Amino acid sequence: xxxxxxxxxxxxxxxxxxxxxxxxxxxxxxxxxxxxxxxxxxxxxxxxxxxxxxxxxxxxxxxxxxxxxxxxxxxxxxxxxxxxxxxxxxxxxxxxxxxxxxxxxxxxxxxxxxxxxxxxxxxxxxxxxxxxxxxxxxxxxxxxxxxxxxxxxxxxxxxxxxxxxxxxxxxxxxxxxxxxxxxxxxxxxxxxxxxxxxxxxxxxxxxxxxxxxxxxxxxxxxxxxxxxxxxxxxxxxxxxxxxxxxxxxxxxxxxxxxxxxxxxxxxxxxxxxxxxxxxxxxxxxxxxxxxxxxxxxxxxxxxxxxxxxxxxxxxxxxxxxxxxxxxxxxxxxxxxxxxxxxxxxxxxxxxxxxxxxxxxxxxxxxxxxxxxxxxxxxxxxxxxxxxxxxxxxxxxxxxxxxxxxxxxxxxxxxxxxxxxxxxxxxxxxxxxxxxxxxxxxxxxxxxxxxxxxxxxxxxxxxxxxxxx
Numbered sequence: 001x002x003x004x005x006x007x008x009x010x011x012x013x014x015x016x017x018x019x020x021x022x023x024x025x026x027x028x029x030x031x032x033x034x035x036x037x038x039x040x041x042x043x044x045x046x047x048x049x050x051x052x053x054x055x056x057x058x059x060x061x062x063x064x065x066x067x068x069x070x071x072x073x074x075x076x077x078x079x080x081x082x083x084x085x086x087x088x089x090x091x092x093x094x095x096x097x098x099x100x101x102x103x104x105x106x107x108x109x110x111x112x113x114x115x116x117x118x119x120x121x122x123x124x125x126x127x128x129x130x131x132x133x134x135x136x137x138x139x140x141x142x143x144x145x146x147x148x149x150x151x152x153x154x155x156x157x158x159x160x161x162x163x164x165x166x167x168x169x170x171x172x173x174x175x176x177x178x179x180x181x182x183x184x185x186x187x188x189x190x191x192x193x194x195x196x197x198x199x200x201x202x203x204x205x206x207x208x209x210x211x212x213x214x215x216x217x218x219x220x221x222x223x224x225x226x227x228x229x230x231x232x233x234x235x236x237x238x239x240x241x242x243x244x245x246x247x248x249x250x251x252x253x254x255x256x257x258x259x260x261x262x263x264x265x266x267x268x269x270x271x272x273x274x275x276x277x278x279x280x281x282x283x284x285x286x287x288x289x290x291x292x293x294x295x296x297x298x299x300x301x302x303x304x305x306x307x308x309x310x311x312x313x314x315x316x317x318x319x320x321x322x323x324x325x326x327x328x329x330x331x332x333x334x335x336x337x338x339x340x341x342x343x344x345x346x347x348x349x350x351x352x353x354x355x356x357x358x359x360x361x362x363x364x365x366x367x368x369x370x371x372x373x374x375x376x377x378x379x380x381x382x383x384x385x386x387x388x389x390x391x392x393x394x395x396x397x398x399x400x401x402x403x404x405x406x407x408x409x410x411x412x413x414x415x416x417x418x419x420x421x422x423x424x425x426x427x428x429x430x431x432x433x434x435x436x437x438x439x440x441x442x443x444x445x446x447x448x449x450x451x452x453x454x455x456x457x458x459x460x461x462x463x464x465x466x467x468x
Contacts, residue, residue: 002209004176004206004208010202013175026064032194032197032198033061034072037049038069040170044073047069047075048074048077050114051077051078052115052116053119058121059119063090065148078090078099078100114144119153124152127153147191159185159186168191171193173196175198177193177195184381185360207392210433218422218426219430232292234293234415234416235262237266238251238296240266240270240301249405252409252454253435254413259292264284293416295319295414297323300324305327308324318337321407325338332371337373338375339378341407345364361391364383373424376432378410382432403449413434413457438460439453
């Protein structure tokens, strides 16, 4: 599990570790930063590195790391941007052969291999001072950018971007991930995030990201006494005469093998749609019968609200997708998972799409509280939020997953895991992870279709379980 803590949590953990002390913590951070730079450059000797050094401990981390690089043969310049500097770190840097200066006309476009952003740390306010912007403009456009702890100018606690900031290729962070490392749009500015352990004892994190081992531990694996009913039956109300493909794709996700059986009924009870789904998935059954969870809405059109009402009357958990989301106006009477994209969530909350995209974490939490349901805010970094405030970020997938019908597959997959016995929060979290993993398998760097994602789900499950 990746854990993303707030700045306050990290600061409290640092203060609660007096045996470590600020000097030791900084040395550990600097060594980890220097090693990450060396790994990225493929060595230190002869490499040209410039440090953009601000006033705080962030600048001290950069200077100590610069000293390590200089001792390894790198040519390291430090541009001092703050009104003050970490004096002990600066003395160490100079003693190692580092050079100190400030950006100016003579340094514009200087040929550096790598820039270390030590301007503002996790405690800084969003935005960059004019001298920091000028320094960034003075370095080579081809230089790699490594941020210390978080790219300067970002809000470490929210994932929002509200002001000018550094765009990093790699961010080296210490002790724990921060919210900005996982949550978009800030996460996109962090590049690849490398975590350096510095020995902090941290509390539970408000934001986390599942890893393969976590998903393997959650997945329902049948024992030798299992049969199709003990493994769970998921009901699917998706597809219609206008959108029959949505029914096929939602069923494809539900029939991936994680539940014992799928019952299917078109949202508008169209017989041709039912026949097309059964032709594609002969293992699916139709007709009345008990289910452990319903999936409602994909391709439902105007009939989705009625279908949702019928599903809610069954008093079992429900996964609500696409057209059925418009019918959700208040807290739901059964455990529920809502699966909106940004536009759908904006309509549900009565705000603009831009407001959702700019502050995705707050929007997902707000919706989870308002509707007393797990909310899956789909995007590059899909968020899964539950009403009590806990949030998981999904980090699997590929840009090729942005394709029509992929959300239908995800809704069906989520419903199958709920029917198999997982809580709505765990089911949605595991489904998002498997959905992204299956997309990466199906794609292998090439375009994919939603049907290919569904077909790759069993292999994604096998790989996760084999790695336990």
